[in-house]
Amino acid sequence: MSSRNAAELSLGHFVHPSEGVHPGIVVIHDVWGLQDHYRDVAGRFADAGFAALAVNLYRREAELKISDPGRWIRALDDGRVLADVQAAIDFLSGHDAVGGKPVGVVGFCMGGMYAMLAAVSCRDLAAAVPFYGMLSDAHGLLAPQPGEPRKPNVPLDVAHSLRCPTLAFFGEDDAFIPLADVRAFEAKLSDEHRVVVYAGAGHAFLNDTRAEMYRPEAARDAWEQTLAWLRHHLGT
Numbered sequence: 001m002s003s004r005n006a007a008e009l010s011l012g013h014f015v016h017p018s019e020g021v022h023p024g025i026v027v028i029h030d031v032w033g034l035q036d037h038y039r040d041v042a043g044r045f046a047d048a049g050f051a052a053l054a055v056n057l058y059r060r061e062a063e064l065k066i067s068d069p070g071r072w073i074r075a076l077d078d079g080r081v082l083a084d085v086q087a088a089i090d091f092l093s094g095h096d097a098v099g100g101k102p103v104g105v106v107g108f109c110m111g112g113m114y115a116m117l118a119a120v121s122c123r124d125l126a127a128a129v130p131f132y133g134m135l136s137d138a139h140g141l142l143a144p145q146p147g148e149p150r151k152p153n154v155p156l157d158v159a160h161s162l163r164c165p166t167l168a169f170f171g172e173d174d175a176f177i178p179l180a181d182v183r184a185f186e187a188k189l190s191d192e193h194r195v196v197v198y199a200g201a202g203h204a205f206l207n208d209t210r211a212e213m214y215r216p217e218a219a220r221d222a223w224e225q226t227l228a229w230l231r232h233h234l235g236t
Contacts, residue, residue: 004046005097010059011088013039016051021099023126023234024092026085026118027054028111030204031069034058037209038108045106048227049236051097055088057081070141073110073134078117078152085118093124102126102234104164106226107133109176109204112168113142116155119162127233128166129226130155132174132203135181156181159188166193167229169222171201171215196225 006015012034016022025045029038034056045052057076058064066072085105092103104127107115112133119128134142135156144150166189170182179197186195198205198218205215206222 004043006043006046009053011053011084011091012056012059013042013054014052015039015042015046015054016095016097017046017049021101022049022051022097023101023230023236024089024095024098024103025050025052025230026088026092026103026105027052028085028105028107028114028118029054029057030109030111031066031073033064035209037207041106041108044223050230050234051092051095053088053092055084057084070143071145073113073141074144074148074151078114081114082118082121085114086122089122089124104128104230104234106230107131108206109133113155116162116166116168117153117158119164119166120153120158125164127164127230128162129169129229130166131169131206131222132171132177133168134177135185139178140176156185156188159185160190162189162193165229165233167225168193168195169206169225170195170197171203171205171218172197172199173202176203196222198222 003018038054042052042054105115106129108131112130115130201215201218204213206219208214
């Protein structure tokens, strides 16, 4: 492990190599919030030569009680979430540890969805890597219940508008993201983007704190591809 500096900020958990300037990464957590897993992911990025900010989207919540993940996600204000992601991008862009180098975004589950939406609407993003981000509100966690408004955008609707190279990972057996959605999303992408689907993997396959979901081989390959993608598009 290389020497690194870490701090808890109002925006989230910030960690970077102790010396030099490095590309920035915004890490967006899943529905359960900024757990230690995402602090660890940010630390892995720092060890790989990036300055990473694991953003805390729930920092304004006085108390966090999530009994129905789908309802929680559907009720989130997408504009506010994406403004928080933009604030994280701006923070990294202006920090001495980044020194004006490019910034990318990586997200997981709900955060994967927001990473894709950020790649459409946020400024100054050079690359995006969403992991098992939800794609459609025709079914599943994003499907509005009676009386609920529809989300302004879902990734399947705006796939053609991605503004930075995007590498998207999915598990073939994901109970929340049908493979048909993944293929429909992939069909809308231009050649600068890429989709990877792992057989034998489901949702949250990178999360090594959830033994029932974690798939070591898929996780190892996806991490290696993530670093290669980010180094190619952000530099080192």
